[in-house]
Amino acid sequence: MGTFINGLAVIAALGFSTASWAETVSARNGDDTFFAGSQLSQAVDTVGDTFMAARSVNINGATQGDLHVAGFDVSVNTDVVEDLYAAGGTLVIRGAIAKDLTGAAFSLRTERSSLTQGNARLMGNTVTIEGPVQGALSVMGRDVILNAAITGDARILAQTLSFGPDAVVSGTFTYSTEEKMQIPDTVAAAERVVFERISGGRVWEEWQDMGKDMPAFPTFMSLLFGFAISLLFFLVLGAFMLGFMPKRLAKMRRSIADAPGQILLLGVIGLSMLFGMVPITAMTIVGIPFVPVVVLAIVVAWTLGYALGAYSVAMRIWAALGGSEAPSNIARLLVLAGAIIFVALLNFIPFVGWVANFTLVLLGIGAMTRAIFQSMLGNPDVALDVDLKPLED
Incomplete structure (x- = not known):
């Protein structure tokens, strides 16, 4: 599994x-x-x-x-x-x-x-x-x-x-x-x-x-083990993203830093489109078997958005505290791990933790939505990235 x-x-x-x-x-x-x-x-x-x-x-x-x-x-x-x-x-x-x-x-x-x-x-x-x-x-x-x-x-x-x-x-x-x-x-x-x-x-x-067969209150060790597995998953995901798509990742991270309000709005639009596909797909009747696929797409987008949002905000804080402008991939993963741990601790604060987590999801999905729109409509920035110099994260 x-x-x-x-x-x-x-x-x-x-x-x-x-x-x-x-x-x-x-x-x-x-x-x-x-x-x-x-x-x-x-x-x-x-x-x-x-x-x-x-x-x-x-x-x-x-x-x-x-x-x-x-x-x-x-x-x-x-x-x-x-x-x-x-x-x-x-x-x-x-x-x-x-x-x-x-x-x-x-x-x-x-x-x-x-x-x-x-x-x-x-x-x-x-x-x-x-x-x-x-x-x-x-x-x-x-x-x-x-x-x-x-x-x-x-x-x-x-x-x-x-x-x-x-x-x-x-x-x-x-x-x-x-x-x-x-x-x-x-x-x-x-x-x-x-x-x-x-x-x-x-x-x-x-x-x-x-749902009736599930325990109402998980034990502390169950929570700790689940968090450790989740943290390991996000670190593995971050490692693959840094290894396979560094320029694309740098571009999306920079879009969040340059225009957080615009990206947040795009996140609302992108997430609304995904959730709206569930009833629309079901209303077509023939698309009912694909509702689980749409739900899976929402879960994947939510997970990727959360990881991207946490990484982008953490890197912005890292730079504000005087961190290196071009840290190693190991340092980036440690920054991501710190962000995931910090946001997880915020969940123990009522309302604040939920708002913080959801904001990260919207930022990440907004950056991905912007990248998708640019790839569909065309974006001269891609040519500039190739002709001039590689992006540095």
Whole structure:
């Protein structure tokens, strides 16, 4: 689970920075290999985990560890010895996965050559499963087409569900659609088919019941352990941002220092747009399966904004106290750690702590919103950064 969380953090950090890269950037840290760029057409041959992020990703070769991929147009042709985590606008999987597959996309397809030896968890608007799954299959989508052999159990939630000639479920087949349908005997015998009608009210009831089992007051050691994990996560995130996008990070930090009021307003606008996508997506009906994706995007933006806001304010205070104008990356991480600890302590002060934390989030999201608007509308400052001299943070 820890590797998966770190992988999501890396993909989020790399994916945010690819807008400024015209060529492929790669790096290694131990057995981990990282690729990022505008377009990736990469033949990989890695011994450990591999992380890739770009607008367009086409992967060939083989990786001996987990593979984490994010992009708008993703094609995975490589064989994966461990787990595969992939997300994109369109996602096509052709390689074999030795363990588990987790994928999310607007249009998702597993080809016949894609054999998943573990479990497969898939989510998208249109999901087509043609690759065999030897473990359990879990799918949530608007239109789901099953045309593969599933050795284990299968659970599918869809608005429309159809089957191809190769569809076979050897285990228990549980499905949820608007109306009960006749499942062909070639797919699963009647005694192994279960129909579940799930309504929104039931989902909320289950959510509330889940909360009743949680302890009301965590112990001190639980709080301390949780804070230590959170601090380590932000330090790892900060290290990747400093290592992979130093110029972009310096530009966003400087925008907060130069115009904090404007950035705060942009943060309100950016956060409002993200939260507004939840009801708008749900109102389209066909977008209901994507509501969790939008919620995940809010969580990622909130986390990145908090880290960026804390880092920017801390660096401004560092400079005001006479600190070096160009400190080392180790010093920057220590400044970030100090900021996270200080703001966490502020949470013990009613109202003040909440305002301080939320202000940092708005500043960070505002800087990211400004960078996104500039990348969409064009910004001459980018050319100046390249032609004159590199930014110094």
